[in-house]
Amino acid sequence: MAPRLRRLLRAAHLWLGLTVGAVLALAGLTGTALVFYPELDSCAVPARASDARPVGDAELARVETSLRQLQAGGEWRLELPRAPGDAVVARHFDGRAGFAPLMVAVDPASGAVLWQRRWGGTVLSWVYDLHYTLLAGEAGRLVLALAAIASLLLILGGVWLWWPPPGKRLRAVWPPRLRSGPVRRFYDLHVLGGLYGGVVLLPLVVTGLVLERPDWFGGSGHGRHYSGSGPISAVQAAEAARAVFPEAEPRWIYLPASGGARVRLYQDGEPSRRFPATSVWLDGDGLVSAVHDARERSVREAFFAWQHPLHNGEALGLPGRIAAALAGLVPVLLLVTGLWRWRRKRG
Numbered sequence: 001m002a003p004r005l006r007r008l009l010r011a012a013h014l015w016l017g018l019t020v021g022a023v024l025a026l027a028g029l030t031g032t033a034l035v036f037y038p039e040l041d042s043c044a045v046p047a048r049a050s051d052a053r054p055v056g057d058a059e060l061a062r063v064e065t066s067l068r069q070l071q072a073g074g075e076w077r078l079e080l081p082r083a084p085g086d087a088v089v090a091r092h093f094d095g096r097a098g099f100a101p102l103m104v105a106v107d108p109a110s111g112a113v114l115w116q117r118r119w120g121g122t123v124l125s126w127v128y129d130l131h132y133t134l135l136a137g138e139a140g141r142l143v144l145a146l147a148a149i150a151s152l153l154l155i156l157g158g159v160w161l162w163w164p165p166p167g168k169r170l171r172a173v174w175p176p177r178l179r180s181g182p183v184r185r186f187y188d189l190h191v192l193g194g195l196y197g198g199v200v201l202l203p204l205v206v207t208g209l210v211l212e213r214p215d216w217f218g219g220s221g222h223g224r225h226y227s228g229s230g231p232i233s234a235v236q237a238a239e240a241a242r243a244v245f246p247e248a249e250p251r252w253i254y255l256p257a258s259g260g261a262r263v264r265l266y267q268d269g270e271p272s273r274r275f276p277a278t279s280v281w282l283d284g285d286g287l288v289s290a291v292h293d294a295r296e297r298s299v300r301e302a303f304f305a306w307q308h309p310l311h312n313g314e315a316l317g318l319p320g321r322i323a324a325a326l327a328g329l330v331p332v333l334l335l336v337t338g339l340w341r342w343r344r345k346r347g
Helices: 003-035 037-044 057-070 123-133 137-162 182-212 234-244 299-311 314-327 330-346
Strands: 075-079 088-093 102-106 113-118 249-255 261-266 278-282 288-292
Touching: 003 037, 003 123, 003 137, 003 182, 003 314, 003 330, 037 123, 057 075, 057 088, 057 102, 057 113, 057 234, 123 137, 137 182, 182 299, 182 314, 182 330, 234 249, 234 261, 234 278, 234 288, 299 314
Parallel strands: none
Antiparallel strands: 075 088, 075 249, 088 102, 102 113, 249 261, 261 278, 278 288
């Protein structure tokens, strides 16, 4: 690489890091906290059922009765327990601007309401909105998408700048190591964070970009196929969905105010158990109007189905979640070491 081009790339790397580094560090820190969001949320606001029995039709009917007594109208989305003894957590959408549902936890064994809270009114839901939108709606999502592109340029540009010039052997700088002295040590920390941390950070940045702007990649959600008149019960919806996919596990039941329902079910082999892609839609008469089998998805559908479970590490189990949590700290390390070197050089 010519010396002049190398100097230009170093300057671009420096100023790009200084201008978007804080946004990337914020996204990384909040992402680290959200990797274990369900577990942390359960600790912050416990929601345990009085009985560890599985949720059957009787329990589901009891939960829906309690929810209907709380709020009339609007759409309910019921997340079924992932383990015996957990509560059913439901979200009520009442037409408020933005994503601000009322969240309600119900004991399926007794039908008792364990807690109610509005999304965004708790620490973790606030952190979630900060991570996803910077608390600025669509404008925040656009900023984060552009920051993700900048992050890709920083990672790839950093590796290019670190790569030894012609005539210098790679083994002279590989593997990177911490040398003595504060100046060299901070530089080596920056290099180590970019090279090793970038291996895990790179897929998180790419998946984050796709999740922020799926429209840039031709993504779109599954269309709704609600029709007919009159609402149906959660029990009716679950029974109809199990008839279509008897081996699958119902995970979510959507009950819109307009009637009909949608049931999301998990099948073995799907990357996310909490947010599976297999779905059954029902009309207002309780009849199946559409089906989406995640096992028969197209390449495009498979691509989008993997984005969220790869982004939070869920697709790779506990090791993947730990790696994703640690990767969220890498932008902080790069920002701190980069700022220190910049201030040192100015001084």
